Amino acid sequence: MSGEKKAVVYVRLKEGVLDPQGVTIHKALLQMGYKDFLSVRSGRFFELTVRADGDDIDRQIDEVCARLLANPVIESYSVEKS
């Protein structure tokens, strides 16, 4: 029987790359009166369900991060397996 497993991929902008969404949210917070918020950085994550017995599945996950989920020029990613 083939089981499933989950992996979560977190994609964030590399340090130094401008994050307009984060900046906009931060400005909105200040305008709403939340003065204790110093900065906001935004990111995306993807919850993947994969076949546990897939061929070299960890390598496949890493591959799709670089090929599809993240833009390696400006983004970094990390994978959390469970």
Add this chain to the structure above:
Amino acid sequence: MSGEKKAVVYVRLKEGVLDPQGVTIHKALLQMGYKDFLSVRSGRFFELTVRADGDDIDRQIDEVCARLLANPVIESYSVEKS
């Protein structure tokens, strides 16, 4: 002296809510030949830097989640404090 602390807010679509971005990514993966991927759900996260001595800062964080970062009708959120 006022310190800083970090919190990460994870926003995801509630179960049962259609995730077109996740579906699209999953289809793309299958077209690219990644047959071991069974499903993809997408989400967003926000790394917040806040004043550690802010007035009831944990309540403020919770408040901005519901008011600005997530749409409580279709999304749920969780906060990870560090």
